[in-house]
Amino acid sequence: MAAELDDHRDRDGRAGAASDRRGFLGTVWGGMLGAGGLAGGLGRAASPSARADEASAGVDRRMIVRTERPLNLESPSAALDSFLTPVPEFFVRSHHGAPAIGLRPWEVVVEGLVERPLKLSLADLEAMASTTIPAVLQCAGNGRGLFRPRMPGLVWERGAVGHAEWAGVPLAALLERAGVRPEAAHVHFVGGDVPPTPKSPAFIRSIPVARAKAEDTLVALKMNGEPLPVLHGGPARVVVPGWGGDCWTKWIRRIVVAAEEASSFYMKTGYRIPRKPIPPGVAPDPADLVPVEWMNVKSLITWPGAGAALARGPQEVRGVAWTGEGHVVKVEVATVQDPTWREAELLDGPRQGSWRRFKLAWTPPAAGEYVLQARATDSKGEVQPEVSPWNKSGYLWNGYDRVPCTVS
Numbered sequence: 445m446a447a448e449l450d451d452h453r454d455r456d457g458r459a460g461a462a463s464d465r466r467g468f469l470g471t472v473w474g475g476m477l478g479a480g481g482l483a484g485g486l487g488r489a490a491s492p493s494a495r496a497d498e499a500s501a502g503v504d505r506r507m508i509v510r511t512e513r514p515l516n517l518e519s520p521s522a523a524l525d526s527f528l529t530p531v532p533e534f535f536v537r538s539h540h541g542a543p544a545i546g547l548r549p550w551e552v553v554v555e556g557l558v559e560r561p562l563k564l565s566l567a568d569l570e571a572m573a574s575t576t577i578p579a580v581l582q583c584a585g586n587g588r589g590l591f592r593p594r595m596p597g598l599v600w601e602r603g604a605v606g607h608a609e610w611a612g613v614p615l616a617a618l619l620e621r622a623g624v625r626p627e628a629a630h631v632h633f634v635g636g637d638v639p640p641t642p643k644s645p646a647f648i649r650s651i652p653v654a655r656a657k658a659e660d661t662l663v664a665l666k667m668n669g670e671p672l673p674v675l676h677g678g679p680a681r682v683v684v685p686g687w688g689g690d691c692w693t694k695w696i697r698r699i700v701v702a703a704e705e706a707s708s709f710y711m712k713t714g715y716r717i718p719r720k721p722i723p724p725g726v727a728p729d730p731a732d733l734v735p736v737e738w739m740n741v742k743s744l745i746t747w748p749g750a751g752a753a754l755a756r757g758p759q760e761v762r763g764v765a766w767t768g769e770g771h772v773v774k775v776e777v778a779t780v781q782d783p784t785w786r787e788a789e790l791l792d793g794p795r796q797g798s799w800r801r802f803k804l805a806w807t808p809p810a811a812g813e814y815v816l817q818a819r820a821t822d823s824k825g826e827v828q829p830e831v832s833p834w835n836k837s838g839y840l841w842n843g844y845d846r847v848p849c850t851v852s
């Protein structure tokens with residue numbers, strides 16, 4: 445990837461569309477100015493660091509930089525105003541940063557409680573029958589910054605979520621080839637990302653074997669029709685539609701079939717949530733903590749943007765809504781000033797794991813300050829609550845989505 449800086453980019457940060465061999469769009473990112481006033485970022489990308497340029501190649505300059513190393517990027521809500529989220533505007537969450545890719549051939553091993561351990565090259569995976577699935581990827585910590593009282597952790601607000609079309613090999617096909625032994629109960633995924641120090645835990649997660657064998661669980665090689673970009677786990681990542689992003693292991697090198705759940709930090713300590721809500725500040729009994737699996741029902745207003753200045757007259761409120769198990773059946777919109785819920789029109793078909801866009805005509809009754817709010821209902825009858833139950837890690841926020849705006 446060329447390391448030139450700002451010059452040949454338009455205001456949207458999208459440069460020429462030349463694709464490099466890793467499937468990045470050809471955008472070269474030089475500046476992080478305007479990304480929510482966050483300091484510095486890769487904006488010092490006039491820096492000669494080839495590594496920084498490499499890490500941010502293909503990323504839209506409007507992304508909100510939550511941390512620079514490892515690179516953690518949040519999407520501004522306007523970037524989520526479409527059915528599929530463009531790759532350059534898709535949030536990035538990596539605990540240890542992306543590994544070096546391409547220095548040696550990528551191999552995915554399937555081993556553990558299997559009859560026939562497999563060692564597959566990318567070409568082997570590409571030669572297998574491929575399935576394409578649109579699915580929402582959301583970090584379990586999306587919305588952590590909205591919980592009160594606050595808790596430690598990356599302060600995601602509304603944009604650690606995106607919707608892409610994932611294509612690749614059903615994990616079930618790999619497991620079938622390998623022959624899963626009857627005593628198997630969990631499938632562990634080992635990513636190629638390297639922890640920064642010997643003491644930091646590797647990102648290892650597992651999912652139950654039944655979920656691993658579900659027809660929509662993929663080893664994805666493509667995202668929105670392009671080779672999976674390195675930032676999103678290329679060349680190969682796990683896709684588990686409807687489940688939290690923590691289950692979607694990136695850069696997979698080993699798939700280990702086992703009798704037990706992974707014993708890693710990120711399985712046993714991270715990404716666990718109380719089975720039942722507990723009051724803020726109360727320490728949960730570890731026995732009552734379960735892994736984050738299915739997401740909960742949630743909506744996001746993508747237009748107008750937070751703080752928008754609107755002219756009087758008819759407006760269109762737009763957004764997206766998703767859930768874990770099942771699908772969204774209803775989205776309602778109101779304002780804090782006039783809390784009468786009105787049902788929005790849903791634009792896309794119901795499909796588990798996928799999001800549906802919604803829209804609603806809204807004519808503000810007078811000039812003034814408004815806070816738009818949205819709530820979704822899913823096919824299990826779950827309704828987005830006004831405020832999510834507090835939990836000490838700040839997972840699964842799904843309180844009403846709220847957007848302040850001014851009409852004059």
Ligand SMILES: Nc1nc2c(c(=O)[nH]1)N[C@H]1C(S)=C(S)[C@@H](COP(=O)(O)O)O[C@H]1N2
Binds near residue numbers: 583
């Ligand atoms: N190997 C590996 N896989 C990983 C992670 C990671 O740090 N290492 N982060 C997980 C988390 S917490 C999330 S939310 C998603 C983010 O995927 P994205 O960066 O493509 O948006 O990847 C998951 N897979």
Ligand SMILES: [Mo]
Binds near residue numbers: 537582584690
């Ligand atoms: Mo995450």
